[in-house]
Amino acid sequence: MEYINNKDFLRTRTRPSKFTAYIHKGQAHLEKGLTSKILASLNMHENISIMQIKTPDEKPALLKVNKLKDRSKIIRATFGISRRGTYDGPIAEIANIIDLQHINYIPNIIAYGFIKNRLGLIRKTFLLTDFIENSLTVDDFIKQKPELTWDCIGLSLAQIVKCYDDNFIHLDLWFKNILVNPSLTKSWVIDLEYCKIGSFSSKEAQIGHSLGYFFWYGLSEKINLDDYLAFTKNWLITNKIEVDIKKLMAQVTYAATHEIKRKKKLELF
């Protein structure tokens, strides 16, 4: 079967897709008449369904379907309108994952597309990517093996620095958006709707923000701030990360203790 894997995002977006994927009566429909069993439902609420499925050629895949409800979002999606340099969530996620496909820790796209109504307005988006088997989120890893918490955090810090080296900043990189393998030799970055590719802010600002946010949102419920700051500083030195440590740690401390609103982040990076 042929999946859409067209890197020319805007061209595909403005044309009705031949390929559609949707969830109906407990099955993922991948093409007219072609269905796939759902192996697991990972998240489902009003506007989003995330399913682990198998493609007809038996590949484990992750299907994310977003329903656009808001009228202005439907209009912006249909006409390709961005705001503050970014598309709305589900469209931005597709655009970003396309732009980051050359990176080996980003899941490969199998297909993506847009489901339109009779008026040609986009009502749903879908994204089908490789399912990273034998992986778990940092959150789940720490729950399962609390004795390896700091090893897992070390791997996450390395992943955050890699994102900088690969020229993008993931602005929602909390401990459920980094996947690791059980032996802690590999990591992946998922959920790419909120990214800035090619940011012009300094290395200290970008890495510092990400390291602080990684603690502030989620991890702060599990470990102590002073322990995290001490570990992070020591990790940066031991791993010879070329940065102004004092400047960077000031950024980490700020982001680890303050909420920074979405709009503000888009201005900062």
Ligand SMILES: Nc1ncnc2c1ncn2[C@@H]1O[C@H](COP(=O)(O)OP(=O)(O)OP(=O)(O)O)[C@@H](O)[C@H]1O
């Ligand atoms: N490619 C993948 N391989 C394996 N598991 C994945 C993959 N992508 C996502 N997951 C699992 O599914 C969960 C939810 O995925 P994701 O983070 O993309 O969506 P979300 O945070 O629920 O959605 P949103 O943030 O858009 O509301 C992840 O925490 C992870 O456990």
Ligand SMILES: [Mg+2]
């Ligand atoms: Mg997520």
